[in-house]
Amino acid sequence: MRIKWVRNALRGMVRPFQISLRYKLMLLMVLIAVLPLSLVTLFATKTTKHSLASEVIRSNESRMEWAAKYFDEKFDQLQAVSYSLLLDSTLFPNATGGAIQSEGTPSFVNQYTIDKLKSLYSANNKNIAQVALYLKSQNRLYVVDKDAGISTDQLNTPQVNWGAVGQSHDSLNLLLNNGQNTFSIVRSMNRFPDREVLGGVRLEVRWKMMNSVLDMIRSESNSEVFVADADGNVMYNPYSERITTDPEMVKAALAEPNGQGYTESKRGFLFYQPSVWPSLGREIHSD
Structure with missing residues (x-):
């Protein structure tokens, strides 16, 4: 029944065009007017979409490139902090790994190192949560954060086992994600002639x-x-x-x-x- 009704409706729509030449001409004029306009509209829409996509791509690629440069600058600043410790001739005299020569006593070594780390932490505490320095010559690890500065012979930490590092000739240059909105930069200090590890530094940095x-x-x-x-x-x-x-x-x-x-x-x-x-x-x- 429904098919018959649809068939009759279609016949009713087509019948006037079969009867009158005027309707045929009208249909032809409508097609001539609408078809080019539809094609132009479709082409313009496609072109506009392509242009917008190209602009989005160029804009984001430019911003991403700029962001990478900013990141690199930030990491260079952090590297400079670590190098300020690793290149300290008092901590590593002549890169031989010997003890501090000024007074030579363990108490002086501890005090100098803790004071050095505290000064460094205070100057960078907005970005750095903790500073740790390993001295193989003293077989100790020095750690400073907002709470205190300590010296310990416990060298196996969650981030790195300094005792094992000290027995190697491998260079460390790592970034470790701590999973608590911080990451760690770890670097070793190696003696130039034989690459023996003399110590190392770890910076715990705030991702923010x-x-x-x-x-x-x-x-x-x-x-x-x-x-x-x-x-x-x-x-x-x-x-x-x-x-x-x-x-x-x-x-x-x-x-x-x-x-x-x-x-x-x-x-x-x-x-x-x-x-x-x-x-x-x-x-x-x-x-």
């Missing part, structure tokens, strides 16, 4: 020192901005407790030979930019 640059990258509320390691694991994200970006996609992007760029998926664009240590990632979700 990077918030200002991440805020500038995150221009859209529906985007995710994060710091990831080379395996695609998120190291820091100040905006959400859960990142929905696929780690495998991040890992694949970071494996690209160019080292920077973007990839597109059904969810939107993922922009990535390597830094000196970790990598920056930014995913814009399509609404």
